[in-house]
Amino acid sequence: MFQSHISTLIKHHSFKSLVAASLCLIIFGCSRSESLSAEYQEACHGEPLTTVAQRNQALEDGFVINQQYKCIDKASYLAMQEAEAQRIAARSPEALARKKAEAEARDAQIARQREQRRYESEVDPTPKYELRYVEINSASVAELTHVCNIKNGTAEDIVKERELNGQFGDWVDVVHRVFAMSAAQNVVYASVCGLTVNGQSFDGAPADEAAAQLIYQRYSHYK
Numbered sequence: 001m002f003q004s005h006i007s008t009l010i011k012h013h014s015f016k017s018l019v020a021a022s023l024c025l026i027i028f029g030c031s032r033s034e035s036l037s038a039e040y041q042e043a044c045h046g047e048p049l050t051t052v053a054q055r056n057q058a059l060e061d062g063f064v065i066n067q068q069y070k071c072i073d074k075a076s077y078l079a080m081q082e083a084e085a086q087r088i089a090a091r092s093p094e095a096l097a098r099k100k101a102e103a104e105a106r107d108a109q110i111a112r113q114r115e116q117r118r119y120e121s122e123v124d125p126t127p128k129y130e131l132r133y134v135e136i137n138s139a140s141v142a143e144l145t146h147v148c149n150i151k152n153g154t155a156e157d158i159v160k161e162r163e164l165n166g167q168f169g170d171w172v173d174v175v176h177r178v179f180a181m182s183a184a185q186n187v188v189y190a191s192v193c194g195l196t197v198n199g200q201s202f203d204g205a206p207a208d209e210a211a212a213q214l215i216y217q218r219y220s221h222y223k
Helices: 002-036 038-043 052-060 074-090 093-122 152-165 171-177 184-192 209-222
Strands: 071-073
Touching (some): 071 074
16 A cells, blocks of 8 residues: 555656646747747847846846837847947047047137137227217218218208208207108217207207217118
8 A cells, every 4th residue: 555655646746747847848938939939039139038137137227128028128229239339439549539639629719719809809899989069050961970870861961951941940940850860769869979959969868978889889880
């Protein structure tokens, strides 16, 4: 009876071993078949990540996990490879020399720009306006055009109107008789730049050298 019991255990153990081996072959075979399939190779790099530890390590290494096949996503692997190749290329002697040359060129350009700004600050090319009073009832065309916002055509109109209809009585008279001076801004600018009517500046806009300089810079290229 004892021998019969031992024989039964051996048979039972052999059966369990056979089942385990069969399951192992089935699992390995399926996994291997899946890993070698065209779809798998298209989507994955390497073997399937069968454990949590393997998947965690892949994530720590910067890869993306393909959830369908539980593998390293091939696109992420290729991207990582390309990034690594670029890092290696960036550290090559040629790349380092190129970066050095580019840095030196930038430094030289900055130095030239700094020198240019220094020169421009020393030699101010801004045209200067010499403020002087110009009486509208006696000034010639040339004298009127000295006023920073009065163009040659406006100066000619002023002289012609003065000759035809007499001198201007006040600023209101100027506004009514000279079309170019009918805008309030033009009247104020002319007064600030030194134009007077019977010796008077426009009310609230006396001649001012600093303001006249700004107006002159605005209008000088139109003359």
